[in-house]
Amino acid sequence: MDASPYLPSPRFARWRRWKSGAITGILVACALAVIAPLFLVIYFLLVRGYSSLDWSFFTQLPKPTGEVGGGMANAIVGTLTLLAMATVVGVPFGVFGGIYLAEYGSDRANDWIRFAADVLNGVPSIVWGMVVYLILVVPFKTFSAYAGGVALGLMMVPLVMRTTEEVLVLVPQSYREAALALGIARWKVIMVIVVRTALKGIGTGVIVALARIAGETAPLLFTALGNNFWNHNLKEPISALPLQIFAYSISPYDDWHRQAWAGALVLMALILALNITVRVLSRDRQSTL
Amino acid sequence: MSTLPETARIPAGAAPVRVAAAPATASTADVPVEAEEVAFDIRNFSMWYGQRQALQEITIKISARKVTAIIGPSGCGKSTFLRSLNRMHDLTPGTRLEGTLRHFGNDLYGPGIDATAVRRRVGMVFQKSNPFPTMSIADNVLVGLRLNGMRDRSVLQERLEQSLRMAALWDEVKDLLNRPGTSLSGGQQQRLCIARSLAVQPDTLLMDEPCSALDPIATAKIEDLIQTLREKYTVVIVTHNMQQAARCSDRTAFFYMGRLIEFDNTRKIFTNPSNPQTEAYVSGRFG
Numbered sequence: 179m180d181a182s183p184y185l186p187s188p189r190f191a192r193w194r195r196w197k198s199g200a201i202t203g204i205l206v207a208c209a210l211a212v213i214a215p216l217f218l219v220i221y222f223l224l225v226r227g228y229s230s231l232d233w234s235f236f237t238q239l240p241k242p243t244g245e246v247g248g249g250m251a252n253a254i255v256g257t258l259t260l261l262a263m264a265t266v267v268g269v270p271f272g273v274f275g276g277i278y279l280a281e282y283g284s285d286r287a288n289d290w291i292r293f294a295a296d297v298l299n300g301v302p303s304i305v306w307g308m309v310v311y312l313i314l315v316v317p318f319k320t321f322s323a324y325a326g327g328v329a330l331g332l333m334m335v336p337l338v339m340r341t342t343e344e345v346l347v348l349v350p351q352s353y354r355e356a357a358l359a360l361g362i363a364r365w366k367v368i369m370v371i372v373v374r375t376a377l378k379g380i381g382t383g384v385i386v387a388l389a390r391i392a393g394e395t396a397p398l399l400f401t402a403l404g405n406n407f408w409n410h411n412l413k414e415p416i417s418a419l420p421l422q423i424f425a426y427s428i429s430p431y432d433d434w435h436r437q438a439w440a441g442a443l444v445l446m447a448l449i450l451a452l453n454i455t456v457r458v459l460s461r462d463r464q465s466t467l
Numbered sequence: 468m469s470t471l472p473e474t475a476r477i478p479a480g481a482a483p484v485r486v487a488a489a490p491a492t493a494s495t496a497d498v499p500v501e502a503e504e505v506a507f508d509i510r511n512f513s514m515w516y517g518q519r520q521a522l523q524e525i526t527i528k529i530s531a532r533k534v535t536a537i538i539g540p541s542g543c544g545k546s547t548f549l550r551s552l553n554r555m556h557d558l559t560p561g562t563r564l565e566g567t568l569r570h571f572g573n574d575l576y577g578p579g580i581d582a583t584a585v586r587r588r589v590g591m592v593f594q595k596s597n598p599f600p601t602m603s604i605a606d607n608v609l610v611g612l613r614l615n616g617m618r619d620r621s622v623l624q625e626r627l628e629q630s631l632r633m634a635a636l637w638d639e640v641k642d643l644l645n646r647p648g649t650s651l652s653g654g655q656q657q658r659l660c661i662a663r664s665l666a667v668q669p670d671t672l673l674m675d676e677p678c679s680a681l682d683p684i685a686t687a688k689i690e691d692l693i694q695t696l697r698e699k700y701t702v703v704i705v706t707h708n709m710q711q712a713a714r715c716s717d718r719t720a721f722f723y724m725g726r727l728i729e730f731d732n733t734r735k736i737f738t739n740p741s742n743p744q745t746e747a748y749v750s751g752r753f754g
């Protein structure tokens with residue numbers, strides 16, 4: 179029987195299999211190279227940090243210099259407080275800015291705003307710290323939780339603004355038209371119907387921004403400053419995980435080094451949790467839009 | 468179907484319709500008859516998308532409480548015409564218009580006219596059903612009222628049932644009012660959109676190919692619904708489907724290349740059109 183014309187010669191088939199195998203191998207290696215750092219980070223944090231992670235780490239204040247033990251309870255609460263304040267500052271400006279870009283702005287104005295947002299996204303975080311230091315720390319003559327929250331919040335604005343714009347643009351025009359055809363005023367159509375349709379996407383954008391800023395250290399150095407005790411007044415300095423990690427890592431004490439690793443592990447877990455929330459939220463994004 | 472006597476054809480009224488080589492001047496018999504109330508009185512109405520003219524000097528009187536069908540090949544300006552009846556073009560940048568368009572005597576494009584108020588009286592149903600995805604069936608129906616400030620729960624409840632009944636959907640959804648609007652079938656969704664439009668109590672309903680995405684059974688339901696709507700509402704329906712125009716309209720307007728070619732009683736358009744282009748189109752020879 180004649181060989182089928184669709185059947186390659188055995189030699190060619192072997193060469194092709196070899197080629198296919200080689201390409202697959204290269205691609206797998208690249209993919210591993212991309213995710214390997216994540217596993218390295220998690221591996222080292224677990225090895226170094228997990229052993230120092232005990233109950234007191236979550237419940238106690240730092241011990242005075244040189245003493246063994248204590249924890250980062252105030253820094254954990256401080257980070258959560260700062261994130262909450264950053265949300266209060268960053269979300270309204272970011273969301274309304276995004277609404278303006280998607281629904282109102284002229285092409286020319288939008289080009290400028292987007293350009294500005296992209297530049298702001300690239301402003302080094304320490305510069306945010308310096309600017310807020312001048313605006314909120316110098317005039318009030320004190321480092322404060324407020325200043326830290328504002329510094330982080332300002333960093334959130336361009337992030338939230340761009341993602342809000344992106345999800346609003348995805349809301350089909352047909353919903354806007356249907357709502358307008360009911361005799362609903364345009365601003366209500368946008369604020370109630372369009373934004374509501376995109377709410378999950380906007381929420382996702384906010385969490386992504388929170389994950390981005392949760393670990394920021396530089397903007398807090400000249401604003402929130404850090405605090406070895408509980409913060410009872412937002413007008414006073416507040417502790418935060420990244421600040422505490424920084425302070426402990428540059429100290430000469432072994433016990434503090436161990437605690438710095440534990441703090442890094444907790445911070446990383448927080449950021450990972452935020453990212454997982456995003457994944458879960460955006461899993462059925464299709465149904466929202 | 469209309470029971471109006473077919474009257475002798477008279478050239479279009481005051482409208483100075485430009486007589487181009489082709490297509491010919493719109494031939495509109497003297498519809499509506501004198502006694503009928505006019506819902507839309509449109510004269511020399513032209514519209515442009517940027518440089519491109521989409522409607523050319525349309526002059527037509529659309530009667531109140533009648534079903535008027537707009538037919539014509541794709542791209543001839545049917546949707547453009549329909550959307551100018553409730554100022555949906557306001558949001559499309561670069562659109563421009565000329566001529567007058569009166570709705571029950573009021574100039575819709577006059578100075579200071581609030582397009583939102585216009586749309587409350589002139590509702591619109593779109594080709595693709597589009598219930599709001601984050602809202603329940605009940606919320607979909609009531610959103611127009613609520614966002615216009617209606618808080619009275621008994622009124623809302625009453626309007627909900629009334630609108631769904633009018634849209635022939637009540638019996639199917641009365642136990643599912645809190646389910647998402649998007650959980651309904653395609654035909655039900657389209658009737659939900661009709662109920663949503665009716666809830667704000669317009670007097671005119673525009674429909675842009677409302678059945679083109681539906682199966683024959685769902686289409687029949689919507690057509691039945693249109694028959695009941697004509698008792699209270701002025702209905703203008705764009706359709707690709709000539710049988711549909713023949714079945715459910717009183718008047719038919721044939722558009723071609725942005726012009727109104729012929730407007731007459733539906734029976735006349737489909738049995739004895741005056742214009743050869745209309746004749747060619749309704750007999751399926753082009754379009």
Ligand SMILES: Nc1ncnc2c1ncn2[C@@H]1O[C@H](COP(=O)(O)OP(=O)(O)O)[C@@H](O)[C@H]1O
Nearest residue numbers: 516519521540541542543544545546547548559
């Ligand atoms: N938003 C728009 N911008 C520019 N041109 C448009 C727009 N909408 C429609 N047109 C053009 O206007 C003409 C009429 O379109 P349309 O009214 O949608 O036709 P129909 O509904 O009869 O199929 C078409 O040539 C179309 O390309």
Ligand SMILES: [Mg+2]
Nearest residue numbers: 545546547675
């Ligand atoms: Mg169309």
